[in-house]
Amino acid sequence: MKKVVAGIDIGGTNTLFAWVGESGEILWSSSISTTAFTNVEALVSEVCNQLKCNLPGEPLGLGVGAPSANFYTGCIEHAPNLNWGDIVPLQQYFEDEMHLPTIVANDANAAAIGEHVYGVAKGMKDFIMVTLGTGLGSGFVANGELIYGHDGFAGELGHTIIEPNGRYCGCGRKGCLETYASATGMEQTAFEMRGEKFSSKEVAEIAVLGEKWALEVFDFTAKKLGLALANSVAITRPEAIILFGGLAKSKELLFVPTKKYMEENLLHNFQDKIPLLTSALPESDAAILGASALIWKTQL
Numbered sequence: 112m113k114k115v116v117a118g119i120d121i122g123g124t125n126t127l128f129a130w131v132g133e134s135g136e137i138l139w140s141s142s143i144s145t146t147a148f149t150n151v152e153a154l155v156s157e158v159c160n161q162l163k164c165n166l167p168g169e170p171l172g173l174g175v176g177a178p179s180a181n182f183y184t185g186c187i188e189h190a191p192n193l194n195w196g197d198i199v200p201l202q203q204y205f206e207d208e209m210h211l212p213t214i215v216a217n218d219a220n221a222a223a224i225g226e227h228v229y230g231v232a233k234g235m236k237d238f239i240m241v242t243l244g245t246g247l248g249s250g251f252v253a254n255g256e257l258i259y260g261h262d263g264f265a266g267e268l269g270h271t272i273i274e275p276n277g278r279y280c281g282c283g284r285k286g287c288l289e290t291y292a293s294a295t296g297m298e299q300t301a302f303e304m305r306g307e308k309f310s311s312k313e314v315a316e317i318a319v320l321g322e323k324w325a326l327e328v329f330d331f332t333a334k335k336l337g338l339a340l341a342n343s344v345a346i347t348r349p350e351a352i353i354l355f356g357g358l359a360k361s362k363e364l365l366f367v368p369t370k371k372y373m374e375e376n377l378l379h380n381f382q383d384k385i386p387l388l389t390s391a392l393p394e395s396d397a398a399i400l401g402a403s404a405l406i407w408k409t410q411l
């Protein structure tokens with residue numbers, strides 16, 4: 112019988128879940144609205160019922176990616192966008208329903224493991240994954256292992272301070288990288304330059320036409336991101352850095368200047384040695400693939 116694992120991605124808006132085969136093939140998938148459930152146990156129960164009814168092989172376990180989820184404790188801890196209380200014992204809920212080994216990790220860390228198991232980082236022992244979305248998430252793999260740190264929350268590149276006394280961040284401090292290098296950060300930059308609101312998608316569309324101010328928004332974003340990446344390289348010396356997410360797709364607009372600023376700021380013996388890559392995983396499936404990879408990685 113074919114061995115399968117479940118990949119579950121709990122987002123602020125939707126929860127996606129699937130049965131996934133060993134080479135990352137999605138055998139069955141579904142999604143439900145996260146916000147439709149005020150009670151997390153009811154959400155877990157619905158996900159598990161659907162998974163049980165559509166099991167395509169012999170299940171090995173469940174991987175779950177969720178914001179602010181802690182690999183060590185199996186809990187979602189103080190997630191700002193989910194209204195389920197301070198500590199949610201997610202791993203326990205899934206194990207009680209499915210009676211299968213369950214691994215929980217934060218969404219950016221799950222994305223890094225997905226890239227490691229199925230994507231462009233296959234075979235790499237050292238790389239940095241940066242997910243550019245509403246915020247900036249990251250996962251650091253060093254010596255072949257994801258760095259979870261002492262309490263499970265290592266790898267918060269988005270909350271390194273890149274501008275002392277800079278923009279207010281959702282974490283309560285000022286000047287975090289995420290407030291500059293993310294869709295929200297770019298929108299803030301555009302607003303500061305133009306005095307009116309643009310979405311990051313609109314800024315990209317205008318920049319493609321060669322409009323100077325929109326290109327400057329990208330250049331400013333890339334300057335902050337490139338500097339932060341250069342600093343990260345000095346700590347873990349990755350073989351490559353992988354950018355993922357909507358913003359990462361605007362290849363010439365963001366990639367080229369980010370690479371330039373990273374190179375300018377790199378320690379000399381690291382220069383021209385660290386490629387910036389885009390994710391090899393389809394964006395729509397990357398989160399559930401990343402979650403399922405949490406289990407496949409234990410089988411390697």
Ligand SMILES: [Zn+2]
Pocket residue numbers: 269270280281282283284287289
């Ligand atoms: Zn912050």
